[in-house]
């Protein structure tokens with residue numbers, strides 16, 4: 001499989017996912033470049049999915065193929081907890097969750 005195909009696959013995947021997920025934050029914790037053609041990025045993200053507040057950390061591997069960085073693989077670690085309808089929305093709007101980011 002070429003890098004382009006991999007990239008295409010992940011774009012499609014990300015597109016489907018982004019429909020049901022509301023991103024709250026994305027933070028890069030660490031990045032390294034052990035080889036000119038290989039890189040690692042560790043990031044942390046928070047998002048709302050199906051009335052759950054989810055927390056994700058992942059170390060992702062990227063490879064530079066013909067001048068373009070492609071996502072190769074990653075090992076995500078996720079945790080989530082349910083958001084109750086009347087609690088303040090985790091997005092920081094100060095509204096109740098049911099009147100804000102609930103799908």
Ligand SMILES: [Zn+2]
Pocket residue numbers: 089090091092093100101102
């Ligand atoms: Zn909200």
